[in-house]
Amino acid sequence: SAVISQKPSRDICQRGTSLTIQCQVDSQVTMMFWYRQQPGQSLTLIATANQGSEATYESGFVIDKFPISRPNLTFSTLTVSNMSPEDSSIYLCSAATGGHYEQYFGPGTRLTVT
Amino acid sequence: AQRVTQPEKLLSVFKGAPVELKCNYSYSGSPELFWYVQYSRQRLQLLLRHISRESIKGFTADLNKGETSFHLKKPFAQEEDSAMYYCALPGGATNKLIFGTGTLLAVQP
Numbered sequence: 001s002a003v004i005s006q007k008p009s010r011d012i013c014q015r016g017t018s019l020t021i022q023c024q025v026d027s028q029v030t031m032m033f034w035y036r037q038q039p040g041q042s043l044t045l046i047a048t049a050n051q052g053s054e055a056t057y058e059s060g061f062v063i064d065k066f067p068i069s070r071p072n073l074t075f076s077t078l079t080v081s082n083m084s085p086e087d088s089s090i091y092l093c094s095a096a097t098g099g100h101y102e103q104y105f106g107p108g109t110r111l112t113v114t
Numbered sequence: 115a116q117r118v119t120q121p122e123k124l125l126s127v128f129k130g131a132p133v134e135l136k137c138n139y140s141y142s143g144s145p146e147l148f149w150y151v152q153y154s155r156q157r158l159q160l161l162l163r164h165i166s167r168e169s170i171k172g173f174t175a176d177l178n179k180g181e182t183s184f185h186l187k188k189p190f191a192q193e194e195d196s197a198m199y200y201c202a203l204p205g206g207a208t209n210k211l212i213f214g215t216g217t218l219l220a221v222q223p
Contacts, residue, residue, distance in 0.1 A: 031209045042200065042215045043158075048208040056208055092158070101146050101204045103211055105158040 002027050002095050004106035012112045013083055020079045021109045023093030028073035033091040033103060034066070042094065049076045081114045116141050118201050120214035127191050128222050135186040135217050137175075137201030145203045147184040148211070151174055152198040161186075161199070171195070191221045 003026040013019050022033065031050065035043040046066055047055040055068040069077045080087050090110050094103040116190060117140040127133055129187040139145060149161040162170045164177045164184060175186045198216050 033210060040198075040218075043213045045205075045210055048210055050208075094158075096209055101209055101211060102148060102160055103164060104160070107157045 001028055002097065002104045004093060004095055004104055006091075006093055006106040006109050008109055009107065010112075012114060015084050015113055017083055018079055018081045019083065019111060020077050021091055021111075023076045023078070023094070023106055025074045025095045027097075029095040029097050030073075031103075032070060032076045033072040033094045034068060034076075034078045034097070035094065037090045037092055037108070038109040039090065046078070066092075067085075080111065083111075085113045087111065088113045116145075116203060116205050116212050116213055118203055118214035120199075120217050122217045123215070124218045124220065126220045126222060129193055130190050131192045133186075133188045133219065133221075135199050135201075135219065137184045137186065137214060139184060139203055140181050141203055142184075144179075145177075145185070147175070147177060148202045149173070149184075149186050150200040150202060150213070152200070154197070159202070161189070163213055191219075193221045193223055195219060196221045 005024045007022045028053050034046040037043050045058050046061045047057045047067050049055045049070040051070045067079045090108045092108045093106040094101045121163045137208045151161045173188045173209045177184050198218050200216045202211040203215040
């Protein structure tokens, strides 16, 4: 298994600004993922982040709005750019080790955009 | 296309009653299925995976390929089982998972 931490745990931001969320894993992992989760709702995958290559975005999500970095095998960042109130959500980071589908999740970042 | 369906948004049972959380799937080939649980104010965590054929916290889930189902069962519900439960399966070449919409289990005293 892997232990995942995220920073910040929550933030309140003004519309038009950007927020970068950090995700740290306590061991090297192959795949890292970023999700969005509205309170009480299911998870929506934003993108898959691989080290050494560009992130793979899901339908409806674009790099200009959600740029992702994956500089090494234990760390990734997600930036929410030019925020609007519709971006208010919980953002989750997860990780999977090589060849395995099961994912381990961070505690989430609760973002409120005013 | 791969898909996971959890038909119940909310399942309310009394303590000691049996629980069955339904999950149906659509998948080409032999799927690897998971149940995740999210307790109040806690992170999403893996509960069990079908390939392990294990029982975790009294929960079991059997893959039924004929009915394309992976229902989660527990014979006697406890109040601490109250949580959001998600069924998931692999979604493609990037090792991503597709999650169902989730079922909120509420165990009444």
